[in-house]
Amino acid sequence: MIAITLLGVPWALFALVNRQIQRETLPSKFKLGWFYAEGSCGGFRAYAFGLSEWSAKEITQQGIAYFADIDVSDHAAVRKMYHGxxxxxxxxxxxxxxxxxxxxxxxxxxxxxxxxxxxEALKRSGSYYQQSGMRVLFVLPQPGLVVGVLD
Known part of the structure; x- marks a missing residue:
């Protein structure tokens, strides 16, 4: 039991800090929901956050115009990882x-x-992306996700 605690507590703390760092790579204009998943292999990471219903609706209604002010200070990411x-x-x-x-x-x-x-969402219209090299940020109003890809 002690060994599980000694290993589990640091891992849980790392996971929470990592999730917060990833959240900060996303523009704050995106209002996020509760969902979160991450997977990696070979030094690459992909993570997904749920978009709030409000954000998904705004993006769907405004289309590409939604992103016009995404880099304004009160809408920008705290940790600027994505460009383009x-x-x-x-x-x-x-x-x-x-x-x-x-x-x-x-x-x-x-x-x-x-x-x-x-x-499937990336193969049809209605979603958006920003790419710089192998770093890509995808915004998928349907199914309500923001997906980040990092090298």
Whole structure:
């Protein structure tokens, strides 16, 4: 019992700190829900947070215009990890062949709670993404997720 406590407490603290750091990489304009999942493999990480219903509705109504002020100080991320122009989905077919899709696969295979429907949402219109190299931030109003991919 003591060994479990000695190992479990530091792991739980690390997990909570890691989750907060990941939350801070997302623009604060996104109001997040309760859902969270993370998976990794080969040095790549993918994580998903649930979007609040309000944020999902606002993004759906405003479309790409929602992102126009995303870098304004009161809407920006505390830890700026993602850069680049916001674009609408569907993703170009090359995305699924150049390795980025495999990072999403790492999220899926490395997490017991990884949400379904991420790849499908990226193949149709209605979602948005920002990419700089292997770092990509996906915003999927339907199914109500924000997915971050880090190298």
């Amino acid at each position: 122009e916001w674009k609408a989905t569907p993703l170009p077919s090359s995305f699924f062949g150049d390795g980025l899709a495999s990072i999403l696969h790492c999220g899926e295979k490395g997490s017991l709670l990884w949400p379904t429907g991420v790849t």
